[in-house]
Amino acid sequence: MRANCWTGKRSVEVREVPDPTILNRRDAIVKITSTAICGSDLHLYNGFIPTMREGDVLGHEFMGEVVEIGPGVDGLSVGDRVVVPFPIACGVCGACERGMTALCENSNPNAGIAEKLLGHSPAALFGYSHMLGGYPGGQAEYARVPFADFGALKVESDLSDEKVLFLSDIFPTGYMGADMAEVGPGDVVAVWGAGPVGQFAIASCFLRGAERVIAIDRIDHRLRLAQETGAETLDFEQVSVPEALAEMTGGRGPDKCIDAVGMEAHHANHALHAYDRAKQAAMLETERPHVLREAVMSCANGGIVSVIGVYGGFTDKFPMGSFMNRYLTMRAGQCHVHRYMPTLLDHVRNGDIDPSFVITHRMPLDDAPKGYRTFLEKADDCEKVVLTP
Amino acid sequence: MRAVLSSGRTTGRETAEELARGLGMFSLALGSAQLAAPVAVARLAGVRADGPTVRGVTSLCGVRELVQGAGILSGRGTAGWLWSRVAGDVLDVATLAVGAARRGAAPARLGLSLAALAGVTVADVVAARGLSRRGDDGADECRAVAAVTVNRSRAETYRHWSDLEHLPEFMAHLRSVRVEASGRSHWEAVGPAGSTVRWDAEIVEDREDEVISWRSVGDADVENTGSVRFRDAAGGRGTEVVVELRYRPPGGRAGAVAAKLLGEEPNQQLRDDLRRFKQVLEIGEVVRSEGSPTGQSTRQQLAQRPAQPVA
């Protein structure tokens, strides 16, 4: 089959690789009909996530049709149309039982590697390094889906791929950003990053009844898209974000702050940006944590900082004093997609939201290298790229 | 507590521990740099040429440093990890020398790097010796301990383990266990360099749902004892399984250090074994990914296939 493979820093290649086969009893093989490129893939593309290997198949946002099932799969049949959550989860371990499927204790065969870097291992993810499992991803014609009876969500055929594809990751992720921040009526929420994840965080805040959402980015077309969802916007290259946020909230600061940017943030001050970039390149720190620092400093007293942007290792100059003295709360995590999918599918079915609003680029799988470049550079007003095998 | 025991004076051991922590952090930093920018690190060290070999070797050293750094900082078996650093230092000097000879070297930098390595080696030896001077660190005996929580009742967990013939299903090093009518068992395991080691064992203690312990008897290739304990996890979260193994490795302490360098870290291996045990009990089989088709094995982390379907 054809599959988009990681071939090194800033390089991917669509190659011919073997077709997947059933390896475990609860596996299913899915013939992929739509798959997307995620901001998380850019961290791999840019070489910031350790333990990638040349030839690894990328992609963790995909859906398609079940074409083969293992002997241990109940409740799923050949021909079913499914969306697949990006974390791989067994459904029966302690973490899965408590709904924390991104922390499944059984899915990562390389948990020992993750332990070295992280202390304990989270769940495995599709197409996301060997430390997180060494599973091939879904930017391919077919994928093996482990624990398919628990993971794959069946969807009826009257909803188009574009409306349900993002249930695999970015819609639930944005939603979890709002959930971790306990967003509700009366809240003023600031969201850093108006990429696809940020857009779904903004939309989710409104779904949960937030009164005002302020989106922060520097890319014009992305800020405009956020405005269409109802957000006010700030361009971090034009204003000082903490000052602007204080002013917009009567000096209090936003009640809830969501980091939807992660480890590759930009800094409006080019000198400071260069400082963190240099430290990151020399591996003195693994992140460029401008957004995290800014979110903590900007957040209202007693507020919540919710981190869905991905971080990989160690960070410098975390404003612990601000965090401690002002009774802040921070929550963070890869999304427990399984937990949110059914409710969010209902929202799509009811017409509360049409997730396809983020799609700007559609291309065949073979154009994946071009898709990665376009999405990385945010060229051609790119917000989200969907690939069809 | 240590301060009380040493009546408030800084002991040689404390100094060694501090040094060890410093060296652990150093390992983490260097390892990260070697992984992130192998060519740059090789250049800094004085090796001029780029190319896949330099990049590959430097990255491998990076992984080793990360593993050692984490090992040292984990506080478990610190002395052993430090000795593995000493062996690593020797390897580094050799690698640098070979790399420089083959690929051309910048003499000033190369000199500096070698001097720095010599300094680090001395520090490693001092810290390792300081920590090795320990009463309970029996001369040639190795100890591995690991624990896992299984989302199953104590009875079920105990039952699965008490049938010793189940063990090779999740313990990677075991080839087979055969229980004889007498209660004695015959064990075969993979030894160094793929050899087979054999021993007979007897059960020392067997209390239902609580503990099983065993020891090798007679003329064993690897003398060993072990125990597994079962206790309820707090909050109804199943059963905590704690395993302890003691054994005299073939080749003594030197053999154990060499094995560690090759990724055979006994605590890690045992943790991997226990994770497989958990998988077998919770989901009925060992979980496999295309990168690790044989299941849990940190030992094979350097030998992973790419994450591509298995042909």
Ligand SMILES: NC(=O)c1ccc[n+]([C@@H]2O[C@H](COP(=O)([O-])OP(=O)(O)OC[C@H]3O[C@@H](n4cnc5c(N)ncnc54)[C@H](O)[C@@H]3O)[C@@H](O)[C@H]2O)c1
């Ligand atoms: N937690 C999860 O489960 C999960 C799931 C999916 C994605 N993610 C992460 O979410 C993040 C965003 O993903 P995406 O697909 O939207 O990526 P993206 O690259 O399209 O978007 C990131 C946006 O952040 C903006 N940005 C950069 N620096 C900024 C700053 N200082 N202030 C404000 N905005 C800034 C960029 O201009 C860009 O628009 C990534 O880190 C990704 O890995 C997390």
Ligand SMILES: [Zn+2]
């Ligand atoms: Zn993603």
Ligand SMILES: [Zn+2]
């Ligand atoms: Zn699980």
